[in-house]
Amino acid sequence: MDRRNWDDIRIFLALARDGTLSGAARQLGIGVATISRRIERVEQGMGLPLFLRHQQGYDLTDQGAALLPRAEAMELAAQQMRREAEAQVEIRGLVRLASIESLISPFVVPALAPLLAANPGLDVEISFSPMTVNLHRHDADLALRMVEPESGNLTVRRLAVMGFGLYGPADGARPVRQVSWPDLASLGTPLAWSRAFGAGEGGRFAVNTLEAQVTAVAAGLGVGVLPHFLARRAGLRLLAETLPQGGRMARPVLLAIHADLAASRRVRAVADAIASAITAQRRALEEP
Numbered sequence: 001m002d003r004r005n006w007d008d009i010r011i012f013l014a015l016a017r018d019g020t021l022s023g024a025a026r027q028l029g030i031g032v033a034t035i036s037r038r039i040e041r042v043e044q045g046m047g048l049p050l051f052l053r054h055q056q057g058y059d060l061t062d063q064g065a066a067l068l069p070r071a072e073a074m075e076l077a078a079q080q081m082r083r084e085a086e087a088q089v090e091i092r093g094l095v096r097l098a099s100i101e102s103l104i105s106p107f108v109v110p111a112l113a114p115l116l117a118a119n120p121g122l123d124v125e126i127s128f129s130p131m132t133v134n135l136h137r138h139d140a141d142l143a144l145r146m147v148e149p150e151s152g153n154l155t156v157r158r159l160a161v162m163g164f165g166l167y168g169p170a171d172g173a174r175p176v177r178q179v180s181w182p183d184l185a186s187l188g189t190p191l192a193w194s195r196a197f198g199a200g201e202g203g204r205f206a207v208n209t210l211e212a213q214v215t216a217v218a219a220g221l222g223v224g225v226l227p228h229f230l231a232r233r234a235g236l237r238l239l240a241e242t243l244p245q246g247g248r249m250a251r252p253v254l255l256a257i258h259a260d261l262a263a264s265r266r267v268r269a270v271a272d273a274i275a276s277a278i279t280a281q282r283r284a285l286e287e288p
Helices: 006-018 021-028 032-046 062-089 101-118 185-196 210-218 228-233 265-279 282-286
Strands: 051-054 057-060 093-098 122-127 142-145 154-168 178-180 204-206 223-227 237-240 250-258
Touching: 006 021, 006 032, 006 057, 006 062, 021 032, 057 062, 093 265, 101 122, 101 210, 101 228, 101 265, 122 265, 142 265, 154 228, 154 265, 154 282, 178 185, 178 210, 178 223, 185 223, 210 223, 210 228, 223 228, 228 282, 250 265, 265 282
Parallel strands: 093 122, 093 142, 178 204
Antiparallel strands: 051 057, 142 250, 154 223, 154 237, 154 250
């Protein structure tokens, strides 16, 4: 039996369990004549009678009964191989992403939805903070960031450029107050842009989420330096596309992965899904 091909073993098991040619044929989705012919061929090849034929059907001979456990063991091994192969196809495990806040809802979540639907064993944990996450300490597996890492064992992909402008409420007079970030060292660039437009001279409203800043500007609390794509969605009015001195307000969108994890299937799958979603929207991210 161990030299027979797998189809012969499947037919042997089906007939041994059902006891009739018609039942085995239904079970396997093949013809009765095929079942009969294949069983006879196996018996001839082995030189052993495996079944007793009678009017009601088929019963195992002593020789057939002795071979049944081996055939069942082969069936179990084949099932295990199939499950292992399926597990290899499915992406499993936890991936931790540190993201730029503004990209999570419009880009990251929609990008990951099909991947998660296709891989029930994949878990993704997303967090954001104004502070730069340290990938070397494995605080996350990969990160969307706007600052180039100074050093370290990281692979970095430049996905897009995020453009910024000074925005005010859609209607009415330009507010005097500035909407900006709290004074944190990690927010030096956007704070410098706000100061260039006179932040602090006419009052200030500081909050550490872009969503709240967009809401504050839309409500007329002040003007603020905001990403074009967020301000455009909120219907805000563009007041200045460049700094007063003429400089452009833009920052790179980078995807950083610790080199030790770059070959991980689950990390690579999440990274590729996010990268595809963001690169497909480069113009929308960069332009007013």
